Amino acid sequence: MTHEIKNLVGIIWKAQQQGIKSVLATVVALEGSSYRRPGVRMLIQANGEIHGVISGGCVEKEVERQAQFVLKMDIPKMMTYDGRFRLGCEGIIYILIEPVNITLDMKSQFDIVFNKRSAFKSESFYTIEEGTNKDFGSQFYLSGKRYTLKDDFTVSNQLKCFEQNFRPLFQLYLFGAEHDTVSLCKAAADLGWQVTVVASSDEEKTKVFFGGVNEFITPTFDTLDTSLIDDQTAVMLMTHSFNKDVQYLLALAKTHPAYFGILGPKQRRERILDKALDFNPELSVDFLERIHGPAGINIGAESAQEIAVSILAEILSVIRNQNPVQLKEKQGNIHD
Template sequence: MTHEFKEIIKAYTLARQQGIPAVMATVVDVEGSSYRRPGVGMLILENGITKGAVSGGCVEKEVFRQAQSVFQTGTPKVMTYDGKYRLGCEGVLYILIETFDINQKLINTILGKLKSRNVFKISSFYSKTENPNDNMGSVVQFEEGEKIVFSHRIDKTMLHEESTLACFQRDMQPCFRLVIIGAEHDAIELCKLASTTGWEIEIVNSPKSPKQLEDFPGASKVHNSSPDNLRIEHVDNQTAFVLMTHNFAKDSLYLQAIMCLKPIYIGLLGPARRREKLLSALIEYNPDITEEFMNAIHGPAGLNLGAETPQEIAISIIAEILSIIRNQKPIPLQEKKGAIHDDPKRKNINVLSNKT
């Protein structure tokens, strides 16, 4: 959800420059099932424009209506939305609505941290009673950084784990990034489709290729780099690579160029026998290669969906990457037991001031 938060910050920056007040709505708890999990948010501007979503579209009008009192008073509130008779999910949503008012200096701090791929957390303090409460609110905190509250009206010294309010806390990873090594038409299709998920897309292109950033819709950066001078910064477990140059020698050299990095996924285009040849060459020239790197390699890239066209192949690759980063075994949802959204990393902390 980090990419959604990033888009909300960008949208708010433009609104702030135009002097348009904003309110933030965040799902802080759910009873039963819901279209999306707690932590999702929606920016609401006083002129009616919104960014983000808290559901599939059925709750947003009510959130906008409820937000009007927050625009008028500036006092945060929690709205309860029971979807039992109105939604297919049959869940009860608790949504914290608060003013969103961050100065430009802090906006620049947030954007800089996001660009540097820093891990951070957002804590939302709330009460399930629907009465407005000046002590409710959300705070962003980066590692070794100051707390940034959503609204300057909030006393951030009051927002801590000793509060009598409930606290929904989510750990935010860097935006997921896909590095595509290759610039043929199938790489362009993968770039376009992957960018619609909110991933940050970077292209590695041959230095002699005439293609530029505008030739790759959805990409944020193009590296015109040969294997010997390839430099991809901040590679982490939120970074994936797909090699699709359609040239065995180039793929082999690029694979060696990223050998010291630690991406969560490396996809190889082509049949299994091509993968074996690439891995044999890699091991022959690099006998000390780590098991971690080898385990990250997937080839042929993608899930077995019967994909044939470049667009379908792109979908199968994206689906496989999602299954890896979410640690899921791909199965039809109708065969899945239990809730659709199982999130063991979710932390919904209820802290009482008189705890023992």
């Protein structure tokens, strides 16, 4: 996921400034089932620090052990983990372990991609067979330019290629600054989402009040910049003010977020929509039908923290086109 790459890039860069070597382990192929799918990464550093996981815990120790060779010899290698004969994962996991070095130019391009919320992709070259090979390695395409994780890397057509496309960082716009916004903001940040809290200009709270928030803004309804709200954005109206929710709804009428939710019961949602139509009878049917209200999935949530879980679960189900059911009732594999 994009936010995981962002975190790893920051950690690698910081380690480099301290003279600490890093090795990146990437799941490049899978036969059968596993806790995570190809594309998940784990970072092993020469100072003993480990960042990220590639399974539920059954693979990491072996990856860490084999990464010591790569740290010492500076040569990429492939390893496999066959979970069919162990308790835990029930598939064969193919993992590329490679030295990683990020140049200043590459770090700058990563920052641009993350700040602009642009899409990018990576390619990893490997073989199914275990062993070392100086031709193994990964590269990223950032803003149309190719960047490799080691200086002398050239692509070999004799190797398999795992390609991964990364979407822009997902973001959540929270309209309102009450106690439940605090809980939802923190929970969304834990998912790696970029969170913007939009509060009234007379709001006494500040950015410090919202753990994990990226931006805290207090525009008027007329000066609200909606240009950054795109199809990788979720929107939640939760001001606890009927009039404010109506005005924000009108201000957002021409946006096309991936998810648009309103906090509160059905009757309140209908009143908000009716009042909005009174002000603007030209509101599109498509926009109104995309609104989720009451926001969330029925899990019996009561506290602000539980309501946050309910709302985030619905957002995830919508953006991933899933129908929420208990996994024991789901047909096929978990990740199908």
